[in-house]
Amino acid sequence: QVQLVESGGGLVQAGGSLRLSCEASGSTFSSYVVGWFRQAPGKEREFVAAISRSGGSTVHAASVKGRFTISRDTAKNTVYLHMNSLKPEDTAVYYCAAEAWQGYPRTESARYDYWGQGTQVTVSS
Numbered sequence: 001q002v003q004l005v006e007s008g009g010g011l012v013q014a015g016g017s018l019r020l021s022c023e024a025s026g027s028t029f030s031s032y033v034v035g036w037f038r039q040a041p042g043k044e045r046e047f048v049a050a051i052s053r054s055g056g057s058t059v060h061a062a063s064v065k066g067r068f069t070i071s072r073d074t075a076k077n078t079v080y081l082h083m084n085s086l087k088p089e090d091t092a093v094y095y096c097a098a099e100a101w102q103g104y105p106r107t108e109s110a111r112y113d114y115w116g117q118g119t120q121v122t123v124s125s
Contacts (some may be wrong), residue, residue: 002027002098002114012086020081020119029077030054033099036070036078036081037109038092038104038121048094050105051079059105063085064090086123093118 008020022034031113035050049060049070067086072079079096097112 001030002029004096004098004114004116006094006096006116006119008050009121011122011124014086014123014125015090016086016123017082017084018121020083020084020094020096020121022079022116023075024079024098029098030074031100032106032114033101033103034070034072034079034092034111035097035105035107036079036100036110038087038090038094039118040092043092045095045109047109049081049108050107052105055103057104059107061107083121086121088123088125091121091123093120110123 001097002024003026005023035088036048037045038044051070053057055072067084069082096116098114
């Protein structure tokens with residue numbers, strides 16, 4: 001099993017940047033595909049980005065492509081979500097999740113086995 005802890009959320013003005021971190025413990029993090037998801041009030045959880053075990057493959061939702069970038073540092077057991085040009089519609093609780101999967105990173109939340117508690121991101125206009 002793996003335990004995930006997100007950090008880095010906060011309040012930022014539109015156009016600003018944040019970097020979220022997802023730190024893992026309890027298992028070999030490099031064995032997991034890791035994804036970021038978000039959930040805004042009154043809305044369903046949606047996919048944001050995911051990264052393969054090696055870090056060589058990434059996928060980003062169309063709504064964040066060109067603004068957000070997912071990366072991982074295996075030595076630090078951490079996956080990052082670099083968020084630039086933030087918009088008010090990016091306001092949500094952001095969750096990281098891990099899947100014991102060898103293939104291309106997947107976008108469906110039901111595929112992921114382990115979840116963090118989430119970190120709040122609020123973008124003011």
